[in-house]
C-alpha cells in the first residue's frame with residue numbers, strides 16, 4: 001500500500017452467492033449454496049493472509065452477489081476476522097448489501113448487532129412487471145417489508161438501489177418508484193441506468209430482438225428528471241448514480257473508488273487498487289478455495305498503471321463526481337498543467353455546454369453526464385500525444 005496515503009483505505013469483501021442469477025448481471029456469483037461453509041472458512045483464511053496492521057482502514061463493504069444469503073453468524077465471523085487482521089479506525093462505516101426476499105426482521109437485527117451500521121437494499125423497482133423483467137426473486141411487497149425491517153432492526157443509515165431505463169418505463173412509472181423510495185426517507189439512493197452487458201442473457205435477448213430497449217433519448221430524460229426530482233426531495237447528487245441526504249451520508253466506501261484512495265478486495269473476483277497497481281482475485285469459487293487452502297493468495301491478475309493511464313483514470317473518476325476533477329490536485333500529482341494539456345477538449349466541451357471549469361475544478365454539466373464515456377474518450381485521444389510533444 002502506498003506509504004503516502006493520507007486517507008484511510010477501504011476493504012471490500014465479495015460474497016459470491018445468489019439465490020438466482022439476474023439476466024442482466026455480469027458480477028461473479030453462483031447459485032450453489034452448498035459451497036457456503038467451505039467458502040466462509042476460505043474467506044477467513046484469505047482475510048488473515050492479506051491482513052496488515054498498517055496503514056489503517058475505515059470502511060468495510062460486504063457486497064456481492066447477495067451477502068444476505070449468509071446468516072448473522074457468518075457475517076459476524078467475517079467482521080471479526082477483518083478486525084483481527086487489519087487496523088481499523090474507530091467508527092468505521094460497515095456496509096452490508098441486502099436483497100429483499102432473502103432476509104427476515106430478526107436476521108437484519110442480527111446484522112446490526114454484529115456491527116453492520118449501514119445497509120444497502122437492492123430494491124431495483126416497486127413495479128412487479130419490472131421486477132419480473134429484471135429476473136429478481138422478490139416482489140415489491142418484499143422490498144417494502146425489508147426497508148421497514150431494516151429500520152425496526154436499528155439501522156439509521158439505509159441506502160436503496162433502483163434501476164431505471166427498463167423497457168416500457170415512462171417518466172410517470174419511474175417517478176412512482178422514486179416517490180415510493182423517498183417515502184421511506186432513506187439516507188442514500190443509488191439510481192443505476194440499466195445497461196446491457198455483453199454475454200448476459202438479457203443482452204442476448206436484446207440482440208435477438210426479443211424486447212425493445214428504451215430509446216437513448218427517453219433514458220436521458222429519465223436521468224435528468226431523476227436529478228431534479230431528488231434534488232426537490234432533499235437528495236443531492238454527488239456521483240453520476242448516487243444521491244445522499246447530506247454530505248456525511250454519502251457512501252464513505254464508494255467515495256474511495258472515485259478518489260484514488262487504496263482499497264483491498266477479498267473474495268472471488270474482488271479487485272484491489274494500490275497506486276499504481278490494480279489486481280484482482282480469481283473469479284472461480286473452486287480455484288479461490290483451492291488457492292487459499294494451499295496457503296496462496298488467490299490472485300487472478302495484476303495491472304500496473306503507467307502515468308498516462310493514471311491521468312486518464314483520474315479524469316474518468318473525476319468526471320463521475322459532481323465535484324468534478326480536482327484540477328489543482330491533478331496538476332500537483334502529475335506535475336503538469338491540466339488546463340494546458342486539455343485546453344482544446346475543455347474549450348470544445350464548454351462550447352457544447354457539456355463541461356464547466358473554474359480555477360479549481362472541471363466537472364460535467366447535467367447534460368454532459370449523459371455522455372461520460374464519450375467525453376472521457378475525447379480526453380484519452382489527443383491529450384497524451386500532445387503532452388509527449390511538450391515533454392520532448
Ligand code: SF4
Pocket residue numbers: 017018020021022025026027029064065066099
Ligand atoms: S442478485 Fe445482484 S449480484 Fe445476484 S445476480 Fe442479481 S444483480 Fe447479480
